[in-house]
């Protein structure tokens with residue numbers, strides 16, 4: 645039987661490229677996002693069995709609807725990728741947009757991972773990739789504080805759930821992808837300009853899928869990004885946060 649991969653945020657950027665990568669590896673695909681035209685266009689271009697359906701993951705009913713799909717379809721791979729950032733100080737940000745960020749980046753990702761772990765428990769092997777960010781390895785991100793905090797949540801949740809899965813001998817390997825800047829629609833949506841040159845999303849997708857199938861806990865593409873994450877553990881958290889603040893100001 646063909647293996648099935650379910651991907652959130654497949655209508656653009658990293659999710660779209662991971663869909664192509666898994667399609668090339670022979671997976672059947674279940675693509676989700678909000679933009680039906682883009683999902684359909686991608687679905688028809690992949691040359692493997694592909695379904696697509698729209699879910700707005702800032703809305704709890706849609707999160708639960710997609711969790712029900714997970715129960716019914718029991719995918720072999722979940723790519724928990726949908727997410728977005730907001731640039732600016734927390735006190736100035738739109739309340740609804742801030743609530744959506746926390747809902748999509750944290751609540752939806754948690755509910756879908758939980759549903760996937762249950763749906764995958766009787767498989768021979770299964771994989772979950774949570775798309776975090778290098779932001780999730782740093783102490784804090786002033787001027788994008790809710791985004792950085794949401795990604796720190798993702799890396800912490802991933803490592804915690806991964807250990808639980810190991811202790812229960814579940815056949816599920818759980819990883820977090822922690823990229824630096826990637827050239828997608830992220831910037832435009834977050835209202836930022838990157839301080840460093842962005843990477844090509846196809847190369848990030850390749851590294852992500854290889855790392856996922858090798859069972860890596862944290863997949864950090866690029867040595868510069870890896871080094872900055874390591875440095876953050878050597879300096880006091882408050883000092884590093886001050887340094888990040890200076891970098892972040894340049895993004896507006």
Ligand SMILES: NC(=O)c1ccc[n+]([C@@H]2O[C@H](COP(=O)([O-])OP(=O)(O)OC[C@H]3O[C@@H](n4cnc5c(N)ncnc54)[C@H](OP(=O)(O)O)[C@@H]3O)[C@@H](O)[C@H]2O)c1
Nearest residue numbers: 653655657658677678679701726727777825826828829830
């Ligand atoms: N680009 C970067 O520099 C970078 C770096 C580190 C981590 N990341 C993470 O990578 C992931 C993918 O982002 P990207 O860079 O590929 O950006 P992107 O091109 O903007 O793609 C974001 C995807 O998330 C989906 N999405 C956003 N809000 C949603 C919602 N309310 N409901 C359902 N789907 C929603 C979008 O779907 P629709 O377009 O259909 O709304 C889109 O498919 C995110 O989690 C992001 O935080 C990005």
